[in-house]
Amino acid sequence: MRRLLPALFLILAGVSTASAWSPVRYAESLLTDGSPAVIGHNRDYVVGSNETLMEIAVKTGVGFDNLCRANPDSDPWHPQVGSRLILPLAFLPPDDLITGITINLAEMRLYLVWSEDGQRRIRAYPLGIGRDGWETPPGDFRVTRILRHPSWTPPPSLRKEKPDLPAVIPPGPDNPLGEFWIGTSAPGIGLHGTNQPFGVGRRVSHGCLRLYPRDIRDLVTRVKPGMPLRILNQPVKISVRASNLYLESHAPPLNPEPLPATVPMDRMDIHRAILAARGIPLRFSIQN
Numbered sequence: 001m002r003r004l005l006p007a008l009f010l011i012l013a014g015v016s017t018a019s020a021w022s023p024v025r026y027a028e029s030l031l032t033d034g035s036p037a038v039i040g041h042n043r044d045y046v047v048g049s050n051e052t053l054m055e056i057a058v059k060t061g062v063g064f065d066n067l068c069r070a071n072p073d074s075d076p077w078h079p080q081v082g083s084r085l086i087l088p089l090a091f092l093p094p095d096d097l098i099t100g101i102t103i104n105l106a107e108m109r110l111y112l113v114w115s116e117d118g119q120r121r122i123r124a125y126p127l128g129i130g131r132d133g134w135e136t137p138p139g140d141f142r143v144t145r146i147l148r149h150p151s152w153t154p155p156p157s158l159r160k161e162k163p164d165l166p167a168v169i170p171p172g173p174d175n176p177l178g179e180f181w182i183g184t185s186a187p188g189i190g191l192h193g194t195n196q197p198f199g200v201g202r203r204v205s206h207g208c209l210r211l212y213p214r215d216i217r218d219l220v221t222r223v224k225p226g227m228p229l230r231i232l233n234q235p236v237k238i239s240v241r242a243s244n245l246y247l248e249s250h251a252p253p254l255n256p257e258p259l260p261a262t263v264p265m266d267r268m269d270i271h272r273a274i275l276a277a278r279g280i281p282l283r284f285s286i287q288n
Contacts, residue, residue, distance in 0.1 A: 021061070021215060022089040022124045029121040031093075031113060037239040037246045038281045039122060042070075043087040047079045054198055060087050061212060063108050063126030063201020069250070069279040088280050091124055092237040092248045100228035101143070101191075103209065105129055105136055106235035107250040107279060108201055110191070110209070114222050125219065128199040128210040136207050136231060141185040143227040146220055150181035155188065158206055180216045184229055192216065236274055245284045249274045 023029055023040030031039075045060060053076040057064040068076050070088040079085070093111065094104045099120070102111040110125045130136040149171035159165050169175050178193020191209045193216040194200065200212050211219065235251040247270065273282050 021218060022091065023122075024089060029123055031120040031122045037241045037244070038090050038092060038283075040090045040124075042090045042280060045085045045087050047074075047081055047083050047085060049081050051079065051081075052077050053079060053085075056085065057201055058197045058212070061126070061214070062087055062089065063128075064198070065108060065201045065203075066126065066279050067201070069277060072276075072278065086280065090281050092239050092246055092281050093122065094232065094234045094237055096230065096232060096234075097122075098228050098230050101223070101230070103127065103136075103229070103231045105138065105231065105233045107248075108203075110211070110219075112219065112222060123218075125211055125215045126201045128194070128202050128205050130205050130207040131203045134206040136189060136205075136209060137186060138231045138233055139186065141189075141229040141231065143182055143223055143225050143229055144185055145183040145225055146223065147181040147183070148220075149179065150177050150192070151175070152177045155206070176210075178210075178213055178216060180220050182216075182220065182223060186229075186231070191219070235277075243286050245270075245286065246281050247273055247284065248279065248281045249277045250279045251277050 024043075025040075028040055045056060047056070053067050053071070053074065054064050056079075057067045060067075066088045067085070068074075070086045071079075074080070074083065074085060091107075091109070094102060094107075096102070097111060097113060099113045099115070102113070103109070104111070108127045108129055110127050112123045112125070114121055151171060152169040152175050153167065154162075154165045154169070159167075173195055176192075176195055178195055180193050182191040184190055189207055189209070191211065193213045194210040196210075197212055199205070199210055235249065237248045239246045269284065273284075
C-alpha cells in the first residue's frame with residue numbers, strides 16, 4: 001500500500017512588508033515546461049501591536065480573504081501580537097491559463113502572462129471581485145482601452161441603490177476607480193485601481209475588478225488594447241509532478257473533478273485539504 005504524507009508547502013522568510021505581486025523575486029517569474037509546480041514562495045509576517053488582518057493585507061499586498069484563509073486560527077480583527085502569519089504568495093497556476101490576463105474568481109487573483117526577451121513570464125495580483133447579486137461574469141474577452149485618471153459614471157442600478165451619488169465623479173481622491181481603468185469587452189466590466197484598498201481580496205464590487213493602486217500601476221505597463229482576457233472559476237487546482245501531488249483549494253467545489261486515476265493515494269487526506277480551503281499550495285508525497 002502507498003500512503004500519502006502531507007506537507008505544508010511553506011517557505012518562511014521573515015519580512016516586514018512584501019511586494020504587491022507574486023512571485024516576489026523576478027527570477028522566479030519565468031514560465032517554462034520545466035517550471036516548478038508551485039510559483040513563488042509563501043512568507044511570514046509577525047503581528048505588531050493593534051494590527052488587524054485587514055491592515056496587514058493592505059500593508060503586505062495580499063488579498064484580505066486569502067490572508068484569512070491561510071491563517072484560520074488567527075482572529076482577523078484581534079490577532080495575537082507577536083504571532084506569525086503566513087503571507088499567501090505562492091500559487092499553482094490555474095488550468096486554461098492564457099498568454100494575457102487570466103482571472104480566477106474562486107481565488108480572487110489576476111494572472112498576467114507576457115513575453116519578455118523571448119521568455120514567458122507570470123505575475124499574480126490580488127483582486128476585489130463582484131459581490132452577491134453583482135457577480136463578475138466568466139468568459140473569454142479582450143482588453144479594449146486603458147485610461148489614466150478616469151471619471152466614473154455610476155450605472156443607473158447603483159444610483160437607484162444610492163440616490164445621493166452624483167451622475168459623474170471626476171478624477172481625484174474621491175473616485176473609486178483610482179488612477180487607472182482597463183476597459184474590457186465584458187459588458188460593464190473593467191479592471192481598475194481603488195481609493196478603498198481594504199476592498200481588495202474581497203467580494204465587494206458591483207462586478208468590476210479592483211486592484212491595489214501599486215498593482216494597477218505595474219499592470220498597465222504590460223497590458224495593451226487587444227490583449228486576451230479570460231475569466232474563470234476554478235476553486236481547486238491540482239498538479240502532479242513525479243512522486244508529488246500539489247493541491248491548492250480556495251473553496252469546496254459543488255462538483256469536484258476526480259483526482260488523476262494514475263496516482264494511487266489515500267483520498268481522505270486530499271478530501272480534508274479541499275474542505276479546509278486554506279488557499280495555499282500543499283504538497284502530498286507518495287511513498288511505498
